[in-house]
Amino acid sequence: MTDADLPDRDDDSLLAAEYVLRLLEREEERAFEARLERDSALMREVNAWSERLSGMDAEFAAETPRAAIKAHLMERLFGAPERTTSIWQKLSLWQGLSFASLLVAGFFAWQVTQLAPVDTPASGPLYVSEIAAEDQSLRVLAVYDSDSDALQINRTAGQAAAGRTLELWVITDGNAPVSLGVLPDAQTTEITLPEEFRAQVADLTLAISDEPPGGSPTGQPTGAVLAVGTVTEL
Amino acid sequence: MSTVDEIETLIGKVSLGDRQAFSRLYDLTHAKLFGVSLRILNNRASAEDVLQETYMKIWRYADRYASKGTSPMTWLITIARNTAIDKLRTRRDSEDIEGMAETLASSGPTPEQVAVASGEAGRIAHCLEQLEEPRDKAVRGAYLEGLSYAELSEKLSVPLNTIRTWLRRSLISLRECMEQ
Numbered sequence: 349m350t351d352a353d354l355p356d357r358d359d360d361s362l363l364a365a366e367y368v369l370r371l372l373e374r375e376e377e378r379a380f381e382a383r384l385e386r387d388s389a390l391m392r393e394v395n396a397w398s399e400r401l402s403g404m405d406a407e408f409a410a411e412t413p414r415a416a417i418k419a420h421l422m423e424r425l426f427g428a429p430e431r432t433t434s435i436w437q438k439l440s441l442w443q444g445l446s447f448a449s450l451l452v453a454g455f456f457a458w459q460v461t462q463l464a465p466v467d468t469p470a471s472g473p474l475y476v477s478e479i480a481a482e483d484q485s486l487r488v489l490a491v492y493d494s495d496s497d498a499l500q501i502n503r504t505a506g507q508a509a510a511g512r513t514l515e516l517w518v519i520t521d522g523n524a525p526v527s528l529g530v531l532p533d534a535q536t537t538e539i540t541l542p543e544e545f546r547a548q549v550a551d552l553t554l555a556i557s558d559e560p561p562g563g564s565p566t567g568q569p570t571g572a573v574l575a576v577g578t579v580t581e582l
Numbered sequence: 583m584s585t586v587d588e589i590e591t592l593i594g595k596v597s598l599g600d601r602q603a604f605s606r607l608y609d610l611t612h613a614k615l616f617g618v619s620l621r622i623l624n625n626r627a628s629a630e631d632v633l634q635e636t637y638m639k640i641w642r643y644a645d646r647y648a649s650k651g652t653s654p655m656t657w658l659i660t661i662a663r664n665t666a667i668d669k670l671r672t673r674r675d676s677e678d679i680e681g682m683a684e685t686l687a688s689s690g691p692t693p694e695q696v697a698v699a700s701g702e703a704g705r706i707a708h709c710l711e712q713l714e715e716p717r718d719k720a721v722r723g724a725y726l727e728g729l730s731y732a733e734l735s736e737k738l739s740v741p742l743n744t745i746r747t748w749l750r751r752s753l754i755s756l757r758e759c760m761e762q
Contacts, residue, residue: 358754365753368660369724370667371731371746395652400760402656403706404725410613411620413630418608421634425641426601 364393368401475549479516479556479577481506486514486575488531488556492541492549499539501531506574508533508558514574515563518545519553530563531556552579585610589654597644604641612637614655615662622666622728632669636662667728709759717752720745 366372367380384390475492486506490499501516508514508531516539517525528539545552557564558571589610595603615636620629639661647657710718716738723729723737734749735742 361757362750362753365757366750369721370664370728371724371749398652398656398660400706400757401725402653402659403704404722405618405655405659407722407726408614408617408621408659411617411629412613413616413626413633417630417633418605418612421608421637422605424634425604425638 360390361393361397364390365397365401368394368397473581475579475581477552477554477577477579479554479575481575486556488516488575488577490554490577492579494546494549497541497543497546499528499541501537501539503531503535511561512571513559513561513563514556515559515569517555517557517569518542519555520545520548521551525555525569527564527567528554530559550579550581553577554579586654589658593640593644593647593654593657596641597647604637607640608637611655611658615658618659618662619666619669621726622663622670628669628673629666632662632666635669636665639665663728670728671730705760706756709756712759713752713755717748720749721752721756724749 363372363380367377370377372380384394473494475494477490477492479488479490480486484505487504489502489504491502492499503514514531516528516531518528518541519525526542526545528541531537541549554577555569555573556575557569557573559569560571564570589607592603592607592610596607612633616629616633619632619636620626623629623632640658643661647654652660710721713721720734720738720740723734729737731745731749732742734740735745738745740748
């Protein structure tokens with residue numbers, strides 16, 4: 349090793365430290381990066397300094413940014429999330445009821461049977477569906493009593509937007525939704541289930557869409573599908 | 583699996599375009615990286631912009647990680663720090679330097695707390711302490727606040743034509759101390 353080698357090596361090491369610290373002027377930085385591309389010894393110096401100085405990283409105190417930042421980031425990278433979700437896409441998100449909501453639904457079903465006139469005891473099977481929005485902003489319980497062919501409806505959370513109505517739909521696998529009518533402003537109501545669906549209650553899916561006053565003018569959902577639920581036998 | 587191993591695995595998956603892994607990587611690391619950009623920029627809105635840019639770079643360049651030979655957190659923090667410093671320099675180019683924030687005494691754990699926190703951190707904290715006051719402030723100011731030579735010169739009242747020599751000597755002492 350000649351005398352000249354040492355200062356050179358040292359100079360590169362210090363240049364690497366200055367590069368890591370971001371102390372080089374823009375021109376020097378560019379020149380250094382050009383050298384880095386083809387000089388693996390220089391790259392090792394940069395990594396060694398990065399590791400050495402990283403001891404100070406503990407002095408960067410963790411901080412919480414606004415939660416919306418992650419959503420912005422994801423949208424910038426991967427595009428806007430699907431806003432017009434089809435009924436069938438929604439359904440895949442709502443396979444079955446959660447245990448907790450099933451308990452609530454069960455309690456409501458029990459109340460329904462308790463309120464039923466004594467001379468018509470519920471003897472046939474009972475079915476329940478929790479028709480709920482993903483964020484729980486709208487939640488409707490439906491209980492079907494096979495003795496009366498009636499769907500007891502109880503809206504437990506949410507309501508129609510101003511100047512809009514909620515319309516209830518029944519869907520069988522692979523078929524277009526069939527309207528069961530517009531839900532009234534009252535929290536509870538009773539809707540007779542059309543005969544064609546009575547034999548396959550457990551396989552039905554119920555959905556609620558946002559519609560103009562009086563319900564969908566086309567016979568198919570025209571507004572957003574707000575809530576979806578499948579049917580469970582109690 | 584330790585957190586470090588998990589972060590390393592996640593970066594690997596991100597390099598293959600795994601969005602779920604990217605989401606998880608964000609959850610695990612964003613608080614630290616936000617702390618880095620906030621310390622340097624001293625402004626939450628700018629720091630949030632930089633945080634997004636940082637993760638966009640991580641998404642794009644994750645495949646370069648393996649060849650870098652540094653630990654995963656160091657790699658992530660380097661990206662956050664450099665992105666924040668770029669933002670800082672663009673901002674200062676268009677601003678009067680008089681308006682520069684007094685950031686040298688900014689918040690965060692003290693060097694003593696850090697020394698207790700980890701071995702590597704303890705070593706550099708110890709070695710920084712060996713430097714003559716206020717030379718440790720120069721290294722710290724450059725690394726933690728992203729200050730340039732001109733800014734360090736002004737902050738520490740050391741003439742610009744001597745600050746570079748001064749800091750380079752500090753770095754040599756630091757390297758020697760850490761190699762012991």
